[in-house]
Amino acid sequence: MTTNHSPLAPNRFPHMPPIAGVRLATANCGIRYQKRDELMVAVLDQGTAAAGVLTRSLTASAPVLWCREALKGGRARVVVANSGNSNAFTGRAGQQTLDATVDSAILLTGCESHEVFVASTGVIGQPFPSGLIPAQMSNIASGLTAESSGWTRAAAAIMTTDTFPKGATRTAKIGDVTVTINGFAKGSGMIAPDMATMLAFLFTDAAIPAPVLQSLLTDAVDRSFNAITVDGDTSTSDTMLLFATGRANNALPKSADSIELAGFRRALNEVALDLAHQVVRDGEGATKFVKISVTGAKTDSAAKRIALTVANSPLVKTAIAGEDANWGRIVAAVGRSGEQADRDLLRISIGGILIASEGMAVPGYDETPVTRHMKSGNIDVLIEIGLGQGNATVWTCDLTHGYIDINGSYRS
């Protein structure tokens, strides 16, 4: 694990205002890390609505399976998240650890079991003693705070191979009422199942019914966490949860696309995208933040598939690491995406400069600004398919020696 911040990290953790109805506490609990907190608990006021998006992995962790059931109730009172051990592929003992954690959260809040959400990240397949989290619940109870400092500590407690804590906040109006959305996340590969995974927790004081909240979250995730990739892998533990305490007392919106939710939707999308970008900026070994836009595909989903194929190509990612505007590798990735493309209609621009069109390199294009762009930390690739109206944008990072260093070293 590196102790240096990613060169693409933001300057500082944002100031997170309190969210009415949310209190946070953290604790060390002896799972893996000696000198830092590795347990985060959020206690939520009664009446909090819950929504979530979970990994589609068929070997999902015990906490993911638990959350999948709990989400059916649409209500939440407590979130328990830990780093250091993902409680994935831990068999019957792992289930017992999960049960003990849930029981301790019920004791803490007096809630029902389906109001408890659990997320674990860290080493896979390692025994996770069932008493570790319950033993800290009295410390947690005395440490709960609604203050800004609680958010900073919470974001730090869920880190694994992350080199910086990731937070984002926005406000929006619903009718005349100002509401706030805070979120924090961790992850530095889309998967690194023995050390990292993607977790994100979002909280708002807005009053929004659970089905509407779920629809808003699903939409936000499609444009943010489902539009980023570090290494194309998907984890056993990826978990994104959104909680709405309702304490802002706005009028309840009826549907996700209602006009009074326009500002909230935009703010939620921004928080999700901000956090997703921070995950990419902390991509293992990343030195370049890469935006890949595809326009003119047959459909939006075709555009996204093309963009993700390019974003996941090891050859494109190593070329960007080498500051090489290697459009040939981009063409090849488009060609193997499985989506319709026509070599002679394809146009590729890097840093705003058209460098390939009409089935060949643009004769005599000015390489100087392209070379300068490739040396910067933010790389823009535009791929125009020229066949339809489908658009998509995804974000990724380069593939460097740092990635090999982090993932090719022995676990212990």
Next chain:
Amino acid sequence: MTTNHSPLAPNRFPHMPPIAGVRLATANCGIRYQKRDELMVAVLDQGTAAAGVLTRSLTASAPVLWCREALKGGRARVVVANSGNSNAFTGRAGQQTLDATVDSAILLTGCESHEVFVASTGVIGQPFPSGLIPAQMSNIASGLTAESSGWTRAAAAIMTTDTFPKGATRTAKIGDVTVTINGFAKGSGMIAPDMATMLAFLFTDAAIPAPVLQSLLTDAVDRSFNAITVDGDTSTSDTMLLFATGRANNALPKSADSIELAGFRRALNEVALDLAHQVVRDGEGATKFVKISVTGAKTDSAAKRIALTVANSPLVKTAIAGEDANWGRIVAAVGRSGEQADRDLLRISIGGILIASEGMAVPGYDETPVTRHMKSGNIDVLIEIGLGQGNATVWTCDLTHGYIDINGSYRS
């Protein structure tokens, strides 16, 4: 480009016997490499049947599009292959180069245009002067040989980032007649479109009708070149061609599954698999040759998809580079393959030692032989799904700093 042989290279290029009806010649032609031959021409006797498998890329190179048409005729008289320039994404000028190459091959042999096969590998999107190959055709004509040395030179002439030439040969009986199959190939990523790509040329003196030959080749490719992966990419130029001169005068087989072809099928599969393994052993930066077997999936194709998902996982590949028996990353890759799997039925063995089963690590398994196995050059991973009868085996290599070095350096 490295000048060192891959540590996984075979000891030497095999002795390739002549194949009646096949003559080979090579030449330097000023495309890219100064000090070595970069043009290979095979002239085939009249009556030679042709079969081929070509990249499915939708941005395929001009030579691939040409071969796709030529294969419809099922006959061949000449194969022209060059390294140094892939003639991919070269627009109208690239088409003119292809046409000039075909014309020169027709002049050389007096054949029809659909009996000419062309394959190009090397830099993508670079102008390819149309006169370079035709200018060498008289040298080629005077250099044509049926001798063993011709095979060695041919295999070397098509290399790009390859660190060693790749050849394989087998004999088989069809009825009472002994026939020979020779093959050579190049490739050190499944794709590296600006420097490498996969090409393979197989020749036999057997008499086999083109449709039967095609069926045999398709089947052999599924178990060999379509069961290997270096970086999960697919090139704009991948080309595999099989030619049968008929000079052995065996009785013509009627179908690919006829009993008299059993030995030939086996020999063909062996040549294809031998060459495919050599491509993996020359994988860019490879230090480990990795075999991934999946048994007990719902179907063979499900097994293959699971195996390829594991084989393409950067996290699995970096773990193997780090000599870490990280079965957690294997579990995660199985889970995201999209194929049915049950965490609690899954069994994972490395080097013949069962290390995970029943939803968790095998308690107290002996790590010593597993650690020793991980330090060797040949890694065996067995994944038992436990749901059905579907099996597949794929081969890959590890992901190392060498891959980043080769692919992250500037082209020029």
